[in-house]
Amino acid sequence: MPIEIGESDTSVYRRGNAYAKCCDASGVADLIAERDRIRWLAGTSFPTATVLDWSESSDGAFLITSAVPGVSGQQLPPSAYERAMRNLGLALRDLHALPGCPFERPLEDVIATAADVVRRGAVNPQFLTDEWRKLRPEELLAEVVAERPYIESVLEPVVCHGDACLPNVFFDPETLQVTGLIDLGRLGVADRYSDLALAAIQLHDEWSADPSPFFQAYGVPEPDPRRLHFYHLLDPLTWG
Incomplete structure (x- = not known):
């Protein structure tokens, strides 16, 4: 099938x-x-x-x-959201704590990928917010480049999934424990906020949920909004 x-x-x-x-x-x-x-x-x-x-x-x-058992985050009912958010936070915390990962995803490489996508005119506008669609992709990339020094000054390298969106996270439909992650092509050592930002915006956009329980469970009850914004902006520029 x-x-x-x-x-x-x-x-x-x-x-x-x-x-x-x-x-x-x-x-x-x-x-x-x-x-x-x-x-x-x-x-x-x-x-x-x-x-x-x-x-x-x-x-x-x-x-x-x-196959990973369970159902993807997209398939959960609204009644499951809060508990699932907390379990997702715990699961990403465990992933980020794994030692010895031989794969890396340096920020400079990710930005280089974004620059290539923008240069080729391949940015998918469906991945952008309404506000970002009002700007040229070159302007969005310029904002990313301008913020790079700050992001590099606070990097926290851990094992990241690289595309921590709800279709890639599976849950036990009864316990709502995370049963596994799929689509690991971008997995590697990177800033923890690259996963946190994408997961949080997915919870907001797909579930219309306040991601606070997710951040609380992960262990960052007051996440850095500047870093969240940076990775939220960078990610859609890397697909194309």
Whole structure:
């Protein structure tokens, strides 16, 4: 069964308790990166999928992984939101505490990706707020670049998911514990606020929820609004 979600160029299919991601030759490097990150995270105490099979040829590649149990954050009812937010905060705190991650996502590389997307005119306006759509992408990028010195002065490098949005977080529908994370292609050592900002704006936009319980559970009851804004602005410039 094809799965039509996500922002990657891979094709995703589900059969039973397994998922297959397929790509052509241009996407092999990205799929290898995701495969290796799944394998690393599966070797830790943090819940996630496992790699079941991999095949690569000159035409492309496919990756088969186990399904993460539970339901995605998008599927939870409003009655579950507050408890799920707290459990998401706890889960990201545990992820961020993992040691020994061999993958990195330096801020300078992320900004370079954003600059390339902007240069190619590939920014998706659907990812921008109404206010940001009034500005040219070059102006948004300039704001990111201007804020970079401050962000670098307060960086807190930890193991980040890199795309901590609700479709990528699975919950037990009964206990609302986080059962795992999917789409790990951007996982790596980065500033903790890159995950916190995206998760918080998702809770606000998708659940119309005040993310305070999420921040309380994570351990930052008074998050830095400047850093939240920076990563909220940077993320949509990196997809394209």
